[in-house]
Amino acid sequence: MKGEVSPLPRGRCMEKRMLPGSLTIRKMDPQDLEEVVSLSATSPSNPWSKQMFIEEMQHPNASCYVMTSGEPSTASPLGFLCFRNVGDESDLLNIGVHPESRGCGIGKKLMTFYVEECRQRGAKTLYLEVDPRNQPAVRLYLSQAYRKNGVRKNFYQGKFDALLMMRTI
Ligand SMILES: CC(C)(COP(=O)(O)OP(=O)(O)OC[C@H]1O[C@@H](n2cnc3c(N)ncnc32)[C@H](O)[C@@H]1OP(=O)(O)O)[C@@H](O)C(=O)NCCC(=O)NCCS
Numbered sequence: 001m002k003g004e005v006s007p008l009p010r011g012r013c014m015e016k017r018m019l020p021g022s023l024t025i026r027k028m029d030p031q032d033l034e035e036v037v038s039l040s041a042t043s044p045s046n047p048w049s050k051q052m053f054i055e056e057m058q059h060p061n062a063s064c065y066v067m068t069s070g071e072p073s074t075a076s077p078l079g080f081l082c083f084r085n086v087g088d089e090s091d092l093l094n095i096g097v098h099p100e101s102r103g104c105g106i107g108k109k110l111m112t113f114y115v116e117e118c119r120q121r122g123a124k125t126l127y128l129e130v131d132p133r134n135q136p137a138v139r140l141y142l143s144q145a146y147r148k149n150g151v152r153k154n155f156y157q158g159k160f161d162a163l164l165m166m167r168t169i
Pocket of ligand 1: 095
């Protein structure tokens with residue numbers, strides 16, 4: 001049908017049965033970095049190096065969190081997110097879910113956590129940039145009330161445009 005978008009192949013959600021009610025979100029710490037960097041390497045347009053995560057973890061306006069299942073202090077991350085808040089604005093810098101856990105609702109849970117965290121910190125306008133070719137991410141953000149708000153030219157690798165999205169809370 002005209003205008004209809006065909007569904008993309010969904011994540012396999014291989015760990016679905018391992019996703020208990022006890023999912024935990026906690027601050028990222030240095031011992032998470034190895035897993036988080038390898039997880040981020042699967043991001044189509046925004047893979048971060050270890051150094052980039054270290055800089056965010058040390059930046060005064062930035063916050064990085066991981067989601068784990070199981071015992072919080074030992075379990076390895078299923079997903080992560082990093083954002084910066086300044087005044088009443090927030091910028092979501094990066095979010096990722098382990099490839100084998102995609103399609104299980106973890107991205108949505110991380111976004112719910114992020115929005116609530118922003119609300120508590122007094123943020124009113126939330127921004128992000130996304131590669132428009134990254135349809136799982138674009139759809140995740142649309143499902144979270146983000147709307148398209150412009151284009152940043154040559155944002156990725158100096159040649160691919162980013163879609164700027166925003167929402168208010
Ligand atoms: C984008 C990403 C974080 C989504 O995480 P996820 O845990 O798989 O997402 P969820 O299972 O919570 O799905 C939430 C929504 O996202 C969208 N979505 C997720 N995967 C999708 C897919 N393969 N195709 C289309 N839409 C998809 C849907 O709107 C979905 O809602 P629905 O299940 O009610 O339809 C994950 O795919 C990922 O880590 N990608 C690589 C890193 C990345 O691209 N990060 C974004 C940088 S800007």
